[in-house]
Amino acid sequence: MNAVITVLGKDNVGILAKVSNECAAVDVNIIEVTQSVLQGMFAMIMFVDITKCTVPFAQLVDALESKGEEMGVKIHVMHEDIFNAMHKI
Amino acid sequence: MINSHDILETINMIDNENLDVRTITMGISLLSCIDDDIDKACEKVYDKICRYAENLVKTGEDISKEYGIPIIHKRISVTPIAMLAAACPTKNPVKFAKALDQAADTVGVNFVGGYSALVHKGFAQGDYALIESIPEALSVTEKVCSSVNIGSTKAGINMDAVAKMGKVIRQTAELTADRDCIGAAKLVVFCNAPEDNPFMAGAFHGAGEPDCVINVGVSGPGVVRAVLAKSGDCNITEVADLIKKTAFKITRTGQLVAQEASKRLSVPFGIVDLSLAPTPAIGDSVAYILEEMGLEQCGAHGTTACLALLNDAVKKGGVMASSHVGGLSGAFIPVTEDAGMIEAARSKTLTLTKLEAMTAVCSVGLDMIAIPGDTSADIISGIIADEAAIGMVNSKTTAVRLIPAIGKKAGEELNFGGLLGNGPIMDINPKSPAKFISRGGRIPAPMQSLKN
Structure with a gap:
């Protein structure tokens, strides 16, 4: 079971590290990361495997969202099925 | 793998373009609650709604969190109450409205629809009394929505009901005049009313529907x-x-x-x-x-x-x-x-x-x-x-x-x-x-x- 973590906002040091640490702490495995910085704007899309996640998914969502607020970026954590439903026939 | 353009498009729709799922509406049949003692019937109505919809709001919130999509309303539609009122014709059906309102409070939904009568071909027992009680019902409750079907392509238009509903809409507004006439905003007069509509104020759970159903x-x-x-x-x-x-x-x-x-x-x-x-x-x-x-x-x-x-x-x-x-x-x-x-x-x-x-x-x-x-x-x-x-x-x-x-x-x-x-x-x-x-x-x- 996979989820998609997106991070959008003003670039600063350690965004990727902090998000990765949050994931590692609850056994969420990172499968793929795409990241770019364009004109100071940070954009990252991360595919993660949440099968072995040690906390309820909702808790992971809350933890990452508040981490995003700390860093001044917007973090979304969403189950991949929402994207599959919307964009695949 | 999902491409990043699609992901960002979805997030943009939610964050900036108000994409949401408007309502999860649980339809509940109240036919099993019919009783000629109105107090017993109301008790059964309250119990059944609370039992069936106990986890509705929490489930909606969980799904919303997991998929990142806002789900604005969790609501309930029920069998047209006129069908229950038919069994106790001498009693004031407003008691049913109060039971629905209490049940809505208990399970945490923001509206319950179905204080309704289907009279497109004529009034059956219970229908007229229910329609007469709509102004009072909508003024003493907060979360109850009412609808009356007065016509259909198959049956034509019941002009007696049309005449009656003109008066009922006015009375409903008059009784809630101190609250910007909000009662009338919870009352819909239909032609060809759908039996599975999840949207308020016109939602009710039709007689051909299963015991319980989820409509979105x-x-x-x-x-x-x-x-x-x-x-x-x-x-x-x-x-x-x-x-x-x-x-x-x-x-x-x-x-x-x-x-x-x-x-x-x-x-x-x-x-x-x-x-x-x-x-x-x-x-x-x-x-x-x-x-x-x-x-x-x-x-x-x-x-x-x-x-x-x-x-x-x-x-x-x-x-x-x-x-x-x-x-x-x-x-x-x-x-x-x-x-x-x-x-x-x-x-x-x-x-x-x-x-x-x-x-x-x-x-x-x-x-x-x-x-x-x-x-x-x-x-x-x-x-x-x-x-x-x-x-x-x-x-x-x-x-x-x-x-x-x-x-x-x-x-x-x-x-x-x-x-x-x-x-x-x-x-x-x-x-x-x-x-x-x-x-x-x-x-x-x-x-x-x-x-x-």
């Missing part, structure tokens, strides 16, 4: 408008295609939410209602879509054609995205709930006559329209009869949700707050249809009812 209403006017805004000067065929593609995506989210809710609550999935339901929030407006198509303002000549295109494209796009489509399915045009319509009504570009034409090609009818407080019951009945005739002849649902603004005149405003919004009181034609309305009887079903 989608939304997303803001998303459709944004797509058109980005499309530039394309021709109208391309506009229709863009709307179809967008409606497909919106509906797929509704289908996903419906399936998940059904699985987690162990309740069968009924339908997805493919509707563009506006809110007063800026950007979440059906009127703005029509304006994006090229109208200076909603209500201008060309509005009906734009709405017809929109309504049709929404259905064509949505129907492939869901395994079962039902309810009202189309574009809603509730005036006080739509920022663009409010502006158009204030500037008098959008008039009641134009709205009537629009209802011939959209999914509902004259919805959330404030009318002068001195409008007579006969005139309200005349408006209902016109709307019902459009629905009957075109084999479609039409509805009337008018709010007589007691003590106020055209040009003044009503403000309900929240999703019910606010808006100007619109001018009506003051000529009297009193003799026509007082004739009573039934308008015969049209030729198109004879399909067998």
